[in-house]
Amino acid sequence: MICANARRNAMLEKPTQRQPDPQTVLLICERNTMSQSTVSAPHGYADVVDLERYPIGDLDSATGRAFLQQCREDLVAHGVCTLPGFITPAAVTEMVQLGEALADKAWASDQTHTVYFEKPDETVDPADPRAHQVRSAKHGIAYDYIPQDAPLRRLYESDDLTRFIAAVLGKPVLYRSADPLDALQITSFSAGEELGWHFDRSEFSVTVMYRQAEAGGDFDYYPGLRSETDENYAGVQKALQSNGIEAVRLPSTPGALAIFRGHHAMHRVTPVEGATARLNSVLTYGERPDMKLNDLTSQLFYGRTSS
Numbered sequence: 001m002i003c004a005n006a007r008r009n010a011m012l013e014k015p016t017q018r019q020p021d022p023q024t025v026l027l028i029c030e031r032n033t034m035s036q037s038t039v040s041a042p043h044g045y046a047d048v049v050d051l052e053r054y055p056i057g058d059l060d061s062a063t064g065r066a067f068l069q070q071c072r073e074d075l076v077a078h079g080v081c082t083l084p085g086f087i088t089p090a091a092v093t094e095m096v097q098l099g100e101a102l103a104d105k106a107w108a109s110d111q112t113h114t115v116y117f118e119k120p121d122e123t124v125d126p127a128d129p130r131a132h133q134v135r136s137a138k139h140g141i142a143y144d145y146i147p148q149d150a151p152l153r154r155l156y157e158s159d160d161l162t163r164f165i166a167a168v169l170g171k172p173v174l175y176r177s178a179d180p181l182d183a184l185q186i187t188s189f190s191a192g193e194e195l196g197w198h199f200d201r202s203e204f205s206v207t208v209m210y211r212q213a214e215a216g217g218d219f220d221y222y223p224g225l226r227s228e229t230d231e232n233y234a235g236v237q238k239a240l241q242s243n244g245i246e247a248v249r250l251p252s253t254p255g256a257l258a259i260f261r262g263h264h265a266m267h268r269v270t271p272v273e274g275a276t277a278r279l280n281s282v283l284t285y286g287e288r289p290d291m292k293l294n295d296l297t298s299q300l301f302y303g304r305t306s307s
Contacts, residue, residue, distance in 0.1 A: 214274025
């Protein structure tokens, strides 16, 4: 699901800016959503999204407003908004086939890291989350390998989806990533691969699930395990030592889109077992239009740079 996004959040530059009043943000967001969706061009993704259930291009209608409000409420209540069947079965099938066809283009990464994506702190106890290391291993297919007519690329490049994501998050505006490798990727977890426990460095992530693993590959998370004012190191350490006993397991079926606030929620993808790989996409957005990975991170996760 969402978590492959975390491996790049660790090294994305984040601008410091004053946050507007939440009520002002929602009012601006709704005005932008209404005016822009009203004049929206014919959908280039009508075959990709179940628009009867999820009217992302018509958020100013009564149905669209109700849908948007429910998404916001789910995000506040659970830290995640999950939309089962958001992607049509035909589009899911096509993306699975594409992922398999591009398997030889995938770059393998296998690394250890702390839950904060920082160097281990040698001044604390080894069990402390600032020192404890976990493993993340996966295969990633870069954006520039994904054909322009691929279902998820057409959807990702639509302004309707970008405005919808912004509206759910209460953002006045969001931008699609400017990174030619990392903007949209296909991630595969084969047998033995996993995404270790971590907190995202960015505020949110957006993912689409295509295929579950034969076994394992589950998404677990601890909502609200830390806050802006309390890192809760003792609570994080306890969660790490319990190996997810009290974690929430998020159902993730093929075609589901998820918007997840992972900055305060520690989460993971459990090790995959069996011959069927877990397959999903990560869609990258930011609050500035020039967001890209630095060369070091790009080399690490794609084996090349965009420079």
